[in-house]
Amino acid sequence: MKSMLGKRAVSSFVSLLVLIVLVFFLSRLTGDPAALYLPIDASEAMRENFREINGLNDPVLVQFGHYLSDLVRLDFGDSLRKARPAIDVVLEAFVWTLWLALITMVLVTVAAIVVGALAAFNVGRGFDRVASVFSLIGASAPDFWVAIVGIVLFSVTLGWLPTSGTGTIWHWILPVAVLFIRPFGLILQIVRGSMINALGSAYVKTARAKGVKNRPIIFVHTLRNAMLPVITVIGDQAAALLNGAVVVETIFGFPGVGKLMIDSILQRDFNVILAAIMVTALAIFVMNIVIDIAYALLDPRIRT
């Protein structure tokens, strides 16, 4: 198990390194940073000054060295707009996104497993049909549309919930609900399918022939096997949320990493963008390892 985790950690770490290199060169490829960072009407002298201060006149490799040493110290420079360290700005926003993702994924996972398992026990009956139709709609509904309809219905027409912002628990309901729908639909489908598979499997037949009661057959023999494919999908969906739910955060004015990234791009706040990319990449790196550990705990076959 340790060797398997080691291998996975190393391979994820390599992708992290590739990302770090890629980000540096991409940011250089998009043109002269001076032109990007400074306002369009900046004078040539200001540009030259900017290059000198930021070491842009150094050889690329030297610049890359500075970039790496800054990275290790988590020093991304200051946010141009907020005049504070970029990393602070990003971490502040990231905490919001983390909570949003965490609350949403916990709700999604519990709901999808319960509803999916129930649908699997009742294949072809009413409950299963209703659940399948809803999951299909949920998995295919575009979130910007759901978000807008949600605002129109619950905030504007009924006046039950605030339209945007943060502050009270009521502010969380619409964003979480909108983000909930798609992963719920997807994971429900996977849970249902893999539960049906597991219930029809040969080892369930063996358990029945041994005289095992129904409840342990479902909760001991099948559930653990059925969770294996589900975990992978949960990981993918959680990663998507950690990346910042750009559209949903923007619509609801939610101060998360997704909204911060869009704002920073529009404001050419490159230090913040860089910091945001690194923080989310690191978060996904950590989450992948958590998923691998969960997988290995459930399935002895991959521990070697």
Added chain:
Amino acid sequence: MGNHLLEVRDLSVRFHTAQGMVNAVNGISWHLDRGETLAILGESGSGKSVSASAIMNLIDTPPGEITAGQILFDGVDLLQAAPEMRRRTNGKRISMIFQDPLSHLNPVYPVGWQIAETALAHGWTKTAAYDRALSLMARVGIPDPQAALSKYPHEFSGGQRQRLMIAMALMLKPEILIADEPTTALDVTVQAEVLSLLEELKAETGMGLVLITHDLGVVADAADRAVVMEGGRIVEAGTPHDLYHSPKHPYTQKLLAAAPGKGVMRTAGKLAPPILEVHDLKKSYGAFEALRQVGFDLHAGETLAVVGESGSGKSTIARLVLRLEEATSGQVLWKGEDLLAKSPKEMAKLRRQLQMVFQDPTQSLNPHMTVFEIISEGWAIHRDILPKSQWRARVAELLEQVGLSAAHAMRAPHQFSGGQRQRIAIARALALEPEVIICDEAVSALDVSIQKQVIDLLGDLRDRLGIAFLFIAHDLPLVRDFADRILVMQKGEIVEQGTVHQIFDAAQHPYTQRLLYAGLDADPDVQAERRRKRRMLERA
């Protein structure tokens, strides 16, 4: 009606399927007494496992439906009993083991727990259950049982997994053990060991044994009585001796006639010059040597069988010769030219001369192509064989040659039975007019009677077209009727080679002898003799 331990009376079961209602069994009756072994013999689709599923309450309704009959166990009709009573019977008084123990063991739990669970489910304490599991694992011959308790199913070999299943089934000393094809996917020597183990355990515990099988050899080896099933009905019942020597029903007669290993052995005439010469062929995967220094000749028109158990390297030979995989070292001379040294382009041209038929036609035929497309695809690659205008006529001809008809050309593979699919695979190979066909376990997935038909077809093609065969198989009796010469392989090496006469009448190498005695014969008398020899060999 006497007091049998278990009696199935007039049982009828049907299944609702997409194709409509299927009657799986129709009014079948059989019984089992204490300490007795009853074999239920039948081919796939005969309904031989259905009554066992009904006894164990494993038939899901829907799609299944028990429409008539009784299952009397100790005088009580199980079909009328409450679900809780059936659960308490399962595992405690009647147990069952299955074919393919890997998929029948839960992959994510340790085997010790899975074996103990039989007792835990019936109210035993944890300590008592694990103690019993430990002693049973030792009894069924699992090495280092204490350590094995916490291992997972994938860490055992196929034979060991079946032993674990047996331990699991015998936890509570059941009065009846039902074994559904318990040795089918196992190597012959392992099969013999598992059958011996079942026999010993039956003698120790006095339980009744129901042995569901497609194999006449298993019946001859282990059964006191047997019933023969065909199309959901029992067509004949009797002792193995009677069934073998005076079968009454035409189906039983057909099954017996199809049993391999009874024909006349071929006597090779003068050998033609070799067309394929293999020298010092080697293949390693890392430190593991799958094939070490193998060498042999294949002569024109000759049938050379390669036999061995799983892991012996027999299929590796086929893949290396055809360069589906690259050899580590060695030479494969095809008419004097080294195939292993050919460029991919040269090799592509030569491929038409060496064709292959794989084990599982369901996987080796593309499900999205019609039979016509499958057979004619080779001509699109090797353009000089046949002008396109003649493809249709030639496909029809080939289909008829393998016992199908021209009308089958536009159908897809899934519309055919397993035997028919293998015929299509053979027609596909023949389309390229090869000089050698390599068959890798080409008939081992087929029912005995179908197996016989396909072997007859191959023999006929050999005689008419002069094709040489490299025939890879684990089944010795099959090879006995079909091959000219035999290579016996063990652990990546050829341990013995010779003509069929030499191998079957005077095998020299102890491994070959073990293989021969482990093989099951349909004749109960021959089988009893073989078992005696096997025991002697085991003791020696």
